[in-house]
Amino acid sequence: MLRLLKQKSALAGLIIILALIGGGICAQILSPCDPAQQHVVKRLQSPQAGYLMGTDDLGRDVLSRMLHGIRVSLGVGIVAVGIMVIIGTLLGLTAGYCGGLIDSIIMRFVDIVLCFPTFFLILIVIAFLEPSLYTVMGVIGITSWPGLARLVRAEVLSLRERDYIAAAKMLGLGRARLIFVHILPNVISPIIVAATLGVGDAILTESGLSFLGLGVQPPVASWGQMLTTGKEYIHIAWWLSLFPGCAILITVLAFNLLGEGLRNALDPKQL
Amino acid sequence: MINYFFRRLLLTIPVLLGITLLTFLVMHLTPGSPADTMTDMNLKVSAQAKSRLAELYGLNKPLHVQYVRWLGRIVRLDFGNSFRDERPAIRKIAERLPATLLLNILSMGLILFIAIPLGVLAALYQKKLFDTVATIGVYIGFSIPAFWLALMLMILFGLKLGWLPLSGLHSINYDDLSLPGKCLDLARHLVLPVFISAFTGLAGLTRYTRSSMIDVLKQDYIRMAYAKGLPRRRILFHHALKNALLPVITIFGLSLPGLIGGGFIFETIFAYPGMGRLGYDAIMARDYPVVMAVGVIVAFLTLAGNLIADMSYAIADPRITLK
Numbered sequence: 001m002l003r004l005l006k007q008k009s010a011l012a013g014l015i016i017i018l019a020l021i022g023g024g025i026c027a028q029i030l031s032p033c034d035p036a037q038q039h040v041v042k043r044l045q046s047p048q049a050g051y052l053m054g055t056d057d058l059g060r061d062v063l064s065r066m067l068h069g070i071r072v073s074l075g076v077g078i079v080a081v082g083i084m085v086i087i088g089t090l091l092g093l094t095a096g097y098c099g100g101l102i103d104s105i106i107m108r109f110v111d112i113v114l115c116f117p118t119f120f121l122i123l124i125v126i127a128f129l130e131p132s133l134y135t136v137m138g139v140i141g142i143t144s145w146p147g148l149a150r151l152v153r154a155e156v157l158s159l160r161e162r163d164y165i166a167a168a169k170m171l172g173l174g175r176a177r178l179i180f181v182h183i184l185p186n187v188i189s190p191i192i193v194a195a196t197l198g199v200g201d202a203i204l205t206e207s208g209l210s211f212l213g214l215g216v217q218p219p220v221a222s223w224g225q226m227l228t229t230g231k232e233y234i235h236i237a238w239w240l241s242l243f244p245g246c247a248i249l250i251t252v253l254a255f256n257l258l259g260e261g262l263r264n265a266l267d268p269k270q271l
Numbered sequence: 272m273i274n275y276f277f278r279r280l281l282l283t284i285p286v287l288l289g290i291t292l293l294t295f296l297v298m299h300l301t302p303g304s305p306a307d308t309m310t311d312m313n314l315k316v317s318a319q320a321k322s323r324l325a326e327l328y329g330l331n332k333p334l335h336v337q338y339v340r341w342l343g344r345i346v347r348l349d350f351g352n353s354f355r356d357e358r359p360a361i362r363k364i365a366e367r368l369p370a371t372l373l374l375n376i377l378s379m380g381l382i383l384f385i386a387i388p389l390g391v392l393a394a395l396y397q398k399k400l401f402d403t404v405a406t407i408g409v410y411i412g413f414s415i416p417a418f419w420l421a422l423m424l425m426i427l428f429g430l431k432l433g434w435l436p437l438s439g440l441h442s443i444n445y446d447d448l449s450l451p452g453k454c455l456d457l458a459r460h461l462v463l464p465v466f467i468s469a470f471t472g473l474a475g476l477t478r479y480t481r482s483s484m485i486d487v488l489k490q491d492y493i494r495m496a497y498a499k500g501l502p503r504r505r506i507l508f509h510h511a512l513k514n515a516l517l518p519v520i521t522i523f524g525l526s527l528p529g530l531i532g533g534g535f536i537f538e539t540i541f542a543y544p545g546m547g548r549l550g551y552d553a554i555m556a557r558d559y560p561v562v563m564a565v566g567v568i569v570a571f572l573t574l575a576g577n578l579i580a581d582m583s584y585a586i587a588d589p590r591i592t593l594k
């Protein structure tokens with residue numbers, strides 16, 4: 001923990017993430033207006049006192065929508081990564097520990113999925129399902145696990161031959177206990193790093209999908225979807241594109257810096 | 272070596288089959304049949320006509336029969352005709368592939384050109400100001416939404432400054448231009464897409480070069496070279512860099528699908544006539560033959576890229592074939 005806090009960039013990432021979580025939880029209190037409240041008379045107002053980030057094409061307060069957008073971005077990021085970690089870890093552990101035919105089957109499947117650009121797979125599935133917040137979370141989660149599975153398998157392969165595992169086997173421990181109590185805790189650090197970096201990736205994917213109109217549906221505010229509006233009014237209302245774009249950039253950057261910091265802190269070789 | 276290549280080739284056979292099977296299943300298990308898609312808009316279509324259509328495309332056969340028949344056709348590169356304009360899907364891809372390859376080869380070249388020196392310098396000045404700035408710089412590229420950056424740069428260079436064209440690959444008067452004029456026109460259209468694709472793809476290779484270089488510099492043979500009194504430049508470029516760059520070959524192979532796939536949104540924004548936009552339009556129009564063709568061909572290209580990367584790695588580092 002101390003090693004993590006010593007790295008300035010990781011610390012900055014952590015502070016930004018904590019601030020975002022706080023902002024997301026308190027979005028209701030912090031927002032000056034209702035994010036869905038329309039004031040058609042006050043449409044496309046530039047940033048000013050009262051509307052710190054201006055208003056959009058329907059006269060909604062951009063700041064309030066940005067604050068509520070935190071919930072969508074972090075929510076999608078965390079749930080999608082949760083799904084990714086569960087599938088990736090289980091398959092990686094199984095492949096690495098069992099070896100043989102099971103390993104070959106799982107790893108060939110990983111190879112196959114990795115040949116497709118992830119965004120292409122996500123687009124196909126989303127386009128044929130009803131786009132919604134939950135579809136987006138689920139689809140990002142179930143398409144992003146192969147890299148993690150490969151990573152976990154490689155770790156397990158090197159652990160499997162250790163003496164303490166042989167000792168645990170000789171004590172007659174069951175397979176499940178061996179895997180979950182003795183192997184899993186030792187592969188947890190690369191999983192944590194991959195999960196942190198994965199949140200950033202998932203947020204980026206969600207914003208792309210929402211930008212294309214395939215993500216979160218209106219009136220729920222999402223940064224990507226705000227950028228779609230921003231694109232239409234980009235000649236006259238720069239604030240509609242600038243703020244959501246910067247928000248995505250800063251959030252994703254924070255997760256990537258934290259992930260990199262965790263990697264350095266958990267792997268002493270790097271420092 | 273030959274033995275290793277042969278084993279590596281054999282391993283691609285199940286993956287090739289898997290790619291086709293996955294594409295086929297994803298397309299057939301999603302709700303809505305192509306026959307419905309084609310007739311939904313037309314109220315006059317009778318149930319008989321629909322079933323005739325289903326028969327024409329073999330949709331009333333069991334799934335595994337359909338798969339085998341489809342596989343038989345794609346071996347001969349026959350992906351069927353597009354539902355939208357009845358042209359062969361493979362023809363549409365052949366038209367778009369050069370533009371995507373051009374963009375990706377240029378941006379990969381740019382990535383190599385920037386990432387390797389940047390990674391090496393960051394490793395040499397580890398934890399100094401240069402390292403910090405380079406690290407944050409490549410992470411900004413990695414974290415920025417490519418479509419947003421595209422939008423912002425289009426506004427800046429295309430509208431406000433008017434230096435670069437906004438979209439597409441050619442100007443309207445392209446055919447009337449002389450040969451140098453054509454090249455210049457093409458280059459002007461490519462500047463923004465290549466820059467964005469390279470900037471957002473820089474992080475992986477830079478970070479990898481950096482950590483690989485740091486590892487190599489700690490090796491005994493580097494200390495030995497210093498002890499022998501070799502000049503620093505010779506040690507760095509002759510002894511260290513060569514070894515540090517070995518794993519970069521693999522990373523390069525792995526970044527292929529990202530480069531082709533990352534293009535989906537910004538090819539759409541730039542109205543760039545490439546595979547990403549073709550795929551996106553086809554998915555939105557539920558043009559099944561084209562979607563399946565794009566999926567299979569992009570995945571095959573990636574597989575081929577990985578295969579080439581693995582084999583070049585084996586040639587560059589013969590130790591790998593012994594395992």
